[in-house]
Amino acid sequence: MAAKSHRALKITSIVIGAIVAVALIAVVALNIYMRVAFAPFFDRAESPFDIPGINTGFVPQDLDHVEADDSWLFSGYMADHSPSPIYRRAADGTIAKFYVALPDGSAYEYESASRKGPEAYRAELEAHARGESAASDAVCIVPQTPDSRLLLIREFRYPLNSWCVSLPAGLIDAGESLEEAVARELSEETGYRLRDDIAPAVRPLPQPGFSSTGLTEENVQVVFAQVEPAGQARPDSAELIEPFTVARADLRAFLDANQLPIGTRCQLILELLAI
Numbered sequence: 144m145a146a147k148s149h150r151a152l153k154i155t156s157i158v159i160g161a162i163v164a165v166a167l168i169a170v171v172a173l174n175i176y177m178r179v180a181f182a183p184f185f186d187r188a189e190s191p192f193d194i195p196g197i198n199t200g201f202v203p204q205d206l207d208h209v210e211a212d213d214s215w216l217f218s219g220y221m222a223d224h225s226p227s228p229i230y231r232r233a234a235d236g237t238i239a240k241f242y243v244a245l246p247d248g249s250a251y252e253y254e255s256a257s258r259k260g261p262e263a264y265r266a267e268l269e270a271h272a273r274g275e276s277a278a279s280d281a282v283c284i285v286p287q288t289p290d291s292r293l294l295l296i297r298e299f300r301y302p303l304n305s306w307c308v309s310l311p312a313g314l315i316d317a318g319e320s321l322e323e324a325v326a327r328e329l330s331e332e333t334g335y336r337l338r339d340d341i342a343p344a345v346r347p348l349p350q351p352g353f354s355s356t357g358l359t360e361e362n363v364q365v366v367f368a369q370v371e372p373a374g375q376a377r378p379d380s381a382e383l384i385e386p387f388t389v390a391r392a393d394l395r396a397f398l399d400a401n402q403l404p405i406g407t408r409c410q411l412i413l414e415l416l417a418i
Contacts, residue, residue, distance in 0.1 A: 195230040195238045207261050216261050256359045258314075267360055279351045279364040282324045283312040285412055286335060286370040292388040293416065294370060296332055297403065299383035308405040310412070311386075312363070321347060325366055333386040336373035344369045352408070365408070391416060 204219040213234040221227045228240040257264040286294035300307045313328040337344040351364040378384045394417035
């Protein structure tokens with residue numbers, strides 16, 4: 144009986160040992176596969192480094208990698224609510240701190256938002272400080288149909304969690320002219336196109352305006368456009384948009400009855416056209 148128990152125990156040990164060996168071989172094989180299959184990732188992987196400012200009460204909230212010079216930017220807040228710097232870690236490991244200073248030299252913390260990367264955002268802010276104008280980020284279209292109706296849209300805006308009344312609008316793609324952006328946004332959001340029997344079909348305002356000077360540097364070029372139906376709208380999958388038209392003579396009644404949120408730019412333009 145003891146011999147049988149010893150034999151069973153021996154067989155169990157061999158089976159467990161074989162399972163452990165197979166598992167170890169699988170782990171090693173998987174590690175080798177990952178290293179080979181994802182070699183570019185591992186080649187570019189950064190060695191661990193300490194987040195700057197942690198020992199002085201800095202609480203990081205955002206991390207950005209600047210590919211142009213292989214540096215890292217850290218932003219956040221100070222635990223004691225004192226002015227928070229932006230830390231920059233250069234490719235050679237050098238750490239620098241940046242503060243925003245008022246004319247009297249005192250530090251000032253201010254929150255802003257930008258669609259651009261840190262370097263492009265910094266370059267644009269410096270250009271503004273020199274009095275230079277920046278290229279338009281987006282276009283806002285005030286479309287009028289051949290029968291003198293205004294083409295508007297109802298769009299679900301996620302930041303508001305609500306449908307909103309808007310004018311057709313969108314970002315200008317890289318390398319795209321203003322008129323190309325207008326034509327593309329009209330087609331995507333409304334199914335309309337620029338008329339080719341009127342010249343010019345697009346009339347921009349003299350200069351772009353800024354979406355919210357207290358929050359962001361995004362600037363938008365407003366254009367008046369002569370449009371006509373051309374087919375079905377083709378919005379992106381995440382865009383919920385319903386185009387509709389309003390006769391210019393009915394704008395006053397439409398604005399007075401509207402209960403949906405409306406952007407300030409759209410509201411001001413429609414109020415002026417309703418006069």
